[in-house]
Amino acid sequence: MTGINDGLSQMLPFKKLLYDEYTNGNFFYSNAFGLGGGIYSQLSYYFSTSIIFLITTLITFLLELLHLMEEPDIFYWANITLIISVIRMALIISFTTLFFRYMKLEIIPAYIGAALYGTSVIYFRHVTYWEFFADAMLWLPLLLLGIEKIMREKKPGLFTLIVSISLFDNFYFSYVHFLLAAIYILVRWSVPQIQDETGKIQQIKTYIWSGLVGLGISAVSFIPAVYGYLNNHRPPYEEQVPLYSFPDNPLLDGRIIIIPAFVILCLFMFSFYKNRLFSLFAGLTIITIFMHFSPMVASVFNGFSAPQYRWEYFLALAAGGTAASGLQLMHKVKWWQMGVALGGAFGLYVAFYLDDETLVFSSLKDAYEAVAAIFIVVPFLLYGFFKNRKMLAFFSLTILATNLYIANFYQKDTISEGGDVQTVSKEFLLSEEYNGKNQRDLIKQIKQKENDPFARIDWMIETRNNTPIVQDFKGLSVYSSILNKHLLYFYLYDLEIDMGRESVSRYASLGDRANLYSILGGKYYIAKEEKSLIPYGFEQIFKEGNYVAYKNQNQLPSIRTTDTVFLEKDLMNASPVAKERAMLQGIILNDDDIKGETVPENENIIRQTKVKEVGATYEGNVLDVTAEEGGLNLIPEQTNPAVKDYYVSFYLKSLEKSQRSHDKIDEFRLMVNDFETYRKSNDSIYKTNRNKITIRVPKDKSISIRLPKGKYKLSNLELYGEDYQLLESAKKKNESNSNVPISWSGNKVNISYDNQTNQQYMTLPIPYEKGWRVYINGKEKEVKQANYAFIGIALKEGMNKITLVYYPPSFFLSLFITCMSLITFLFIRKNRIKWLR
Template identity: 50%
Template sequence: MKKTVFLVVISSFALSIAAHSFFLSEWANGRYMTGNGDGIAQMVIFKSFLYEQYKNGHLFYSYSFGLGGGIYSQLGYYFTTSFVFIASIGVVVIMQLLSLVGPADTLFWAQASVFISVIKLALIILITTFVFLHMTKNKLAAFTGAAIYGMSIIYFRHTVFWEFFSDTMLWLPLLVWGAEKIIREKRPGLFITACTITLFNNFYFAYINLLFIVIYVLFRWLIRFGQEESRWIQFRIFAISCLISFGISAVSFVPAVYGFLNNLRPAYDQPINLYDFTDNILFSSRTVVLPAIFLLFLFVVSFYKNKMFCLFASISGLLMLLHFSPLAASAFNGFSAPQNRFEYLLSFTIGGAVAAGLSQFKHIKRKEIVFSSLLVLLLYFVNIQDKEVDLSVVMNWRMLILLFVTIMIFIIVRINYEKTYLLLHGCILVTAILVANMYQQYVLSEGSEIQSVSKHYLTSNEYDGEEQRALLQKIKKDDGADPYTRIDWMNGVRNNTPLIQNFNGFSVYSSILNQNLLLFYWKDLEIDMGRESVSRYATMGDRANLYSLLYGKYYMTEKKDEDDVPYGFQKMAESQHYVVYKNNHILPFVRTTKTVFSEKDLNKEPVLAREHAMLEGIVLENPDEKVKPPQVSDLLKETKVKTKGASYKNDVLNVSAEKGGIDLIPDETIAAEGDYYVHFYLKSLAKDQFFNLQVNDYVTSRKSNQSIYKTGIYDLTIRVPKTEKISIRLPKGEYALKNVKLYQEDYQTLKKATLSTASTAKMNWERNKLSISLDNKNGDRYMVLPIPYEKGWEVTVNGQKQAIQKANYSFIGFNLEKGENDIQLVYYPPYFKETLIVTIISLAVGIWYSMRKKKLGF
């Protein structure tokens, strides 16, 4: 057994290295195995960010994540509890202690991606080999089947674009092995362990894996390997084991799921078809290409007498049908927009079927060889005649050659099995290696432009340049190392720039965000981000009031965009391509007030009135006492409206020119200083049109009505510096344009707030605990902080626990006492204390239950 384990380990790593040949050669040339989209916009950034957080003991919360957020709840979908990532941290720490590597920044994680993938794939093949060996009792067949699974194209697609996606391929075989242990031996220990790891590691793929296990167990109940397999006993053990697993994983699973449920994403409102057969899984699919050996085995009738082959072939047939169903893709994606992310399940069952077929290969009849070969050749011939087939995956017919070679060897080996059976295994493995490397080169690197992810690009001004970092250092020097200062700077459309360049910013890009903040941007304050998206927020729409309220001291931009600088910001530094401005009207981080406004009263008021309310006091959902909202006048009655290259009637704007719209010309008597706030409802009436909206020099993009990433928000407010004419421009098309309103902001309210507010608070923020000492001499009733409101925060004032209120639509507020106030704010992930108790108890129960079953002889 030791010899077998050693041989499988060596073989798995050798196979994994061979499967990564293309990306290893790319690494040697300074190009990396990570996507040029989410790969460098999220994956390497979050790994670098979380590495520093964990290394410094910041396990629960980060003020630097966007406007601030919980790590478990908002990054649990990514790497927060990923065992592969946690193991990587351990290795990197050791390597840094030995001075083998430098800082673990984004460049480091991009460079390390191929080596992490090599190890991960080797482990997938290793684990799956022993799972299949447990079922087939044939070492070589088990290893080859495991290789089919591990080296499937979806592994490389997932690893390159969304690295943590492929982690789940490690846990799926363990789940199946655990299920078999319950079915055959009534022993739940392995299943509890595998299920707990899956739930702890990633809640999203735990859902997909457990959905598959339900399908697997149902098929196993139909295809029983022995008469002693009692379904009722199995059901009882599965139910108890799942409950225990959920309990053990509760401390990780519950906060992550809470974060997912507390996210805000509009319901997918497009029709979802039952089936769509346009994808070609023989040649050109981007997620699964069926191995020729699997198809050859599929048509060997005698193989179906083998229970394992029948099981895996049957499930594969079902999953192939589901691959062609957008409705199934939606179901596997939590009944949201269809996403083909579950095909690794099909790759696993295909590997299982191949392993079972190889273990039975010597019993195949020659006439079955001929029948199967002819059918598969006919299938390929029919598909290759399809003019719509994209041959970019096979490139120069190389895959077709491999397919025919496989069929020939399939025939030859059966004629003289004893002498040539190794040839078939070798052909399958070599074919899988070649397909994997061709897919990496032609589909991923060249087809998806992964080759652009290089050291040169990752250290350039387009991503993370020295010129930008030098200016950021000047800001920190000017600021006196204030740890709470926020800088509005984003490199192009990279919302995670603050995480890359290590400063507190106003932007973030993540699939899961605090819904209170998203509502703050989308509805409460109608802050335009320059780019419509459900998974991002950015900037403050160049609105000076909001920067001051949220401790935004600095504004950095490219010199070509200097016209958009917010009011009251003064130039303080510049370089060849960039310029930095400093806010002259900054408000203190800690603000106290007696004046209270009601959200409900402000709902009917324009967003400018809401800004004024936050500057004058605090806005609460249900205050005991309140004052009337500030009043802001609509200037549209004093404004001329003219069309340009368009017609405007009955709230419909029909743009006939390449770029047209309307002009708003305010009365000349309106004061010159300050800004305009232009509000309107805008929606494209085209079925599918992405477009840019331009208001004077300000440009923002809007998603197509069919996009799964559109916000469904059409009420916009755009800040425009004072000017004689406000031009709203759109590309040719038809739009719903209504509720146009115009307001002026002279910033007197901001100036008054700046002059009248002086904070005497002393603060100390260590990890997840913020301590504030304040002498409330004015007898103010409330304190408000620019820290986002979310579940997990607890506050005590002078030792007494207080309720945290949602203040200013999305931030923390609470009651104060007269005189001295000793305030302690502590953050833990949602339900952390309760779930930690559940985890400990469930772990004890799980150990007892597994040992009890073992003592009973199961």
């Protein structure tokens, strides 16, 4: 029930993290989320305000409190997925049945239609890969029911309630529901269901004021979530989005959605369109089928970004309504009409078969959707002929059975085998590929030895940036769709830190750059024994199996003070090494009102370096690799004996449309000496569009740049040496700060610093984020954005009792709006104000 990629890399870790934080009383900030981040703002896309997850957390906590279960681990959150999925599906079918019954459908057709929606393949797809997506399927039928109550009874209560729940639960899917509700209302207006419906102008007025009240009720969750979204950095999607494409075959080989055969038959029952209810759902089904084949529509639903087909549970609901209303009308059908429907459906299936060049049926198992369609035909004809309750029951059971048949084969072929979910097992969760024993033992030894709340361990399993959450330690990596943009800029633009793999929504490690480890609390480093590339100044302390733990011998105190100020504008064209040196010497600020120090010297020695082609030609900034792997060798002609590491920088972009190397489909490998990193190909939707690269390698006679066969733009070659003299002097300078009392608990940091030398600023390795407030000796002061992405504090002379507190942006204002909106809603409900009717 859990996907091997995002399921294990995001869903389980985030549930574990949030449960641990919430049950420890930390509701606002987590320093275990990468380098630290706001819970409401950066995890609102996932589970931080998910109503289903919050209820699960409460029940789990009570069971743990009553000693009916042990403290939940990663296995618990994996196993509980199945139980939650069963409960959620039962609620989805119940709420949808309620909606269909309100639409005047009889109980059996209403239930059948609801079951088709609840057991649609997109439900299993969502639960397996991105579990919180499935929660949206729960609220959609209630939202449509709320719309119907406004249209039929002029009652906005349910609509307001569901709008507030949807906005509170997940801001992303509330946007999706906003678009779906608009489509439903427009189609619904064209197909009135009763004579005395609320006027359109009155409806619009009701939707607006009740929607605004719902928005106000959700403010305490929605406002921080929107801030998190706006404070995120995601490169714009630059590819052309076509109006039409064929993402999958929803009749014979659906990857996203599968349309039941009975729905297709109903669409060809032309006499059914005389019925207004059938026309409504059939119209919605036809419209959404056309929408399914439009990447542009998928892009709109994904915030005008890369096309994502996440909205299509609405198609499943419309199809369920079509099946339900069609089933209710079957007793009126004539033989010739059934023949027309069978002919039309057969023709459509044949057209989809012939048009899909990728479709190959090597066995009946591959054709399970076609088999299900065939199984429907006989009961369809029998009920059309006999038209009695027994045949209705038999036909209804057949519709359910074929849908479950499809769901099970879909899970086996598309999810379990096609999506490698079958490899997710208890053994895998305890293996070195996810959470190995030797890895955990090393972490345990380090944690027993370390009490610095800012100390971090650089360790993650390849591609699993949330390893620190799984293995319960403070790390230097995270994978989340919403991240602090200042940190992403820090990695991608300001310091050009190579993470070992280009991808959006992630940051990881510090590129083996010793200065950054010392500045940002990177005290420990774990690697496999065979890895030779270890950051400068790290020495081995522990070993378990083939894993080794190293400790930074040049670690700087978490609290650093200085009266030396550099300005971002002065460092704009400086090298990453110069920026690191500036942070070692002082603090970097973005302030136009003060004068900064001179940029630290850092000579580019590329002009004293020989460039040699290897298995490639290099001309006009175009590198044409003709061998299977080739590139350039950089050979410094004059070397400084004090230099320990080289930093090589260059612009690199593949000139191929797509590339594949080392079994990575949309990536190609870049090697700089022993440093290995992967870059996205041009057709990947996960590329960062940041092609300026800086790699640290230990000093050697030559620096080799190696790429797979192909053409690349390679320009702006730069080469710098680092002798680490500034790092060693910074260590001595800041030794007095090693014993400064400091505590970090949840959203609060306390520091007592006696500023006897009249230092101007203090820097902390806490990411800068709106929501932090600082108090010095009881008075609020400005939180400064220092060193590009971290917190700086202006100090006073003498004793500084510093308290840093984090609350979500505008938290108290949004809490006030929520309370006032609830009062307003209750007041309106009680008094039923005339002008709002």
